[in-house]
Amino acid sequence: MAPLAQPLLNEITAKVAAIEAADAAGAGPHWGAMHKLLLKAKVDPAAIMRLVGSRDVKELQRVAARLRGEEVADDVVAPTPTAVAVDASVMQSALKIFRRRVKFAQLDAESKLGVGPMSGGSQHKIDAMIPPREFPMEVWEALAHAGKLRREGEGFYSLVDDNSQVHW
Known part of the structure; x- marks a missing residue:
């Protein structure tokens, strides 16, 4: 990465300090300005979106240090997801709703009239979907862990x- 201009580095450093000093509710405009500054600094847009979306101040400090040319050690300790105990009846009703939504x-995809001569007549094949929001993600993770999804x-x-012979 080419070295950044000093005025841009100064702006980024000042904005990091402003984000650190601001409370979470009032930091929104600062994060928006930081997003624009990081785009000017040619940081990967996907990394910027993850950083700004999660509002991770520690990661922002690491990115700013890298932009200044400092060596930064990455955190090697990944948080281990804790398994949440989910009631079997909740998992059964969630799986029933998931099956119904997939069906x-x-x-719906098969009943479309859009299968015409310009589309090649191919049918839609829906195998996966985002689970319904009626149940928290822990339920869907538990179903995946149990082998149902x-x-x-x-x-x-x-x-x-x-x-499959998967049992609760």
Whole structure:
């Protein structure tokens, strides 16, 4: 990465200090300005979105130190997700709702009239979906851990083969 201009580094350092000093409720405009400054500094936009979206001050300090040319040790300790005990009846009702939503989505996609000569006549195949929000993510993670659902990435889950002998 090419060295940054000193005025840009000074702005970034000042904005980091402003974010550290501001309370969480009042830091919104500072984070927006930091987003623009990091874009000017040619930081990866995906990394900026994760940083600004999570409002992680420690990671912001690390990024600012890297931009100044300082050596920064990354945290190697990853937080271990704790398994939350979920009641079997809650998991069963969540799985029932998930199956119903997948079925409705498949039927909806199959009933479209948009399968015409310009589209090649191919059918839509829906295998995975984002789980309904009626249940917290811990329930969906517990279902995936129990083998009833499969994580497909980016928050999507799919049903596993119904012939599996997975029990609660």
